[in-house]
Amino acid sequence: MDEVALLKDLVSRYSPTGEESKAVAFLVEEMQKAGFKAFVDSTGNAVGILGDGPNEIVLLGHIDTVQGEIPVRIEGDLLFGRGTVDAKGPLACLTAAAAQAGPQPGWKIIVIGALAEEGDSRGAKEILHTYHPHFAVIGEPSGWDRITLGYKGSAWIRYRVEKPMSHSASGKQTACETAVQFWNRLVKQTHQWNASTTRVFDQVTPSLRSMHSEQNGFVDTAELEINVRLPPAMPPERLMQEILLLDDEGTVNLLDGIPAYRGEKNSPLVRALLQAIRSEGGNPTFSLKTGTADLNLVAPVWSCPCVAYGPGDSNLDHTPNEHISLSEYRQSIRVLTQTLKTITQGAS
Structure with missing residues (x-):
């Protein structure tokens, strides 16, 4: 050969x-x-x-x-x-x-x-x-x-939030703003998880892979797809349990997950x-x-x-x-x- x-x-x-x-x-x-x-x-x-x-x-x-x-x-x-x-x-x-x-x-x-x-x-x-x-x-x-x-392991997560339509002058939070806040809370939480680790292999590392929003005249919708690289100490199931504590307005689904x-x-x-x-x-x-x-x-x-x-x-x-x-x-x-x-x- x-x-x-x-x-x-x-x-x-x-x-x-x-x-x-x-x-x-x-x-x-x-x-x-x-x-x-x-x-x-x-x-x-x-x-x-x-x-x-x-x-x-x-x-x-x-x-x-x-x-x-x-x-x-x-x-x-x-x-x-x-x-x-x-x-x-x-x-x-x-x-x-x-x-x-x-x-x-x-x-x-x-x-x-x-x-x-x-x-x-x-x-x-x-x-x-x-x-x-x-x-x-x-x-x-x-x-x-x-x-x-x-x-490292990996988890693919979809976050989705829906809100009633409102006028842009109403001061009410939009679905897009709610989704951005969720992402910011997730990033802040990973910094806390990683505070005691220096090696990247042992850290939780999120990445925002796609964003989508739409309006149909009645409902304002925003959706994020997020990939999170996971250390051995954080299997996908535990990650989901932690993420569900970060937000009570939207829905979070684990699309795919594999442990480290x-x-x-x-x-x-x-x-x-x-x-x-x-x-x-x-x-x-x-x-x-x-x-x-x-x-x-x-x-x-x-x-x-x-x-x-x-x-x-x-x-x-x-x-x-x-x-x-x-x-x-x-x-x-x-x-x-x-x-x-x-x-x-x-x-x-």
């Missing part, structure tokens, strides 16, 4: 959320050529399995990207294109590393290119009970010498990754991400050592200048190949 051609051709198949089928078909075909038992599952995920046995390792990446096609090109060591970092680079790394490690006695190495991670994560949600891995690596950009142990996840440093999987990074001349470090990934969904259900790992600078996620270093990409493949051999051969 030509790992650079794999990545370049995968990135060339533009696949924003909801339009992944061409990229899925390509990845399945490439895995079949490399000796995987590869197929498109009932959800539409690309799945490739190497080997057979009672033990499973799942290498879970996502094949969708955000919107915004970027011309695919190589300039020196850099490959430009949408998804090179988030997260086709890591997905191609998972695929190439599994192919290079090859089948291992007693193990199934399962590579999955999941749908809709940038959307509703239905690709990951549909496989939660299909696989029962002993180890799992989630393909996300960490940098070749860093291991991501956790991601933080894994353990001392596991056979982490030890194998540390060893492999050092063997490549790296000084391994750990990171905790302020975003959210499929790791948050699968790790609590699978209850096995789980980390996120992959090449790429996450500061380039979703940007118009998204690109990846090909030398770093190759290093990550070597690291993960060695890791797979170590954990399957029990030398951790």
Whole structure:
């Protein structure tokens, strides 16, 4: 398997959320050529399995990207294109590393290119009970010498308030003014929650994502959609309980919520990754991400050592200048190949 051609051709198949089928078909075909038992599952995920046995390792990446096609090109060591970092680079790394490690006695190495991670994560949600891995690596950009142990949680909230129409000279508070006051109270409350913390991973961070208002001659309506990034100490359910205390004029609904996840440093999987990074001349470090990934969904259900790992600078996620270093990409493949051999051969 030509790992650079794999990545370049995968990135060339533009696949924003909801339009992944061409990229899925390509990845399945490439895995079949490399000796995987590869197929498109009932959800539409690309799945490739190497080997057979009672033990499973799942290498879970996502094949969708955000919107915004970027011309695919190589300039020196850099490959430009949408998804090179988030997260086709890591997905191609998972695929190439599994192919290079090859089948291992007693193990199934399962590579999955999941749908809709940038959307509703239905690709990951549909496989939660299909696989029962002993180890799992989630393909996300960490940098070749860093291991991501956790991601913050997330809650999407809709606030809506309705008020009877009144004349602009009446002095009565409008629905828009009430919504703004709610947002200001929420921001003030998060400052209080965060007063005793300095690390962003441990803080509650709200973001106002959309505003809408309308009038029909009788009712004045305002609506806000808010995303709140959550630390481990604040699961979505607790956030909702706290938010309901902030306002008694409007209605607050939790549209979607996922708790934060933080894994353990001392596991056979982490030890194998540390060893492999050092063997490549790296000084391994750990990171905790302020975003959210499929790791948050699968790790609590699978209850096995789980980390996120992959090449790429996450500061380039979703940007118009998204690109990846090909030398770093190759290093990550070597690291993960060695890791797979170590954990399957029990030398951790």
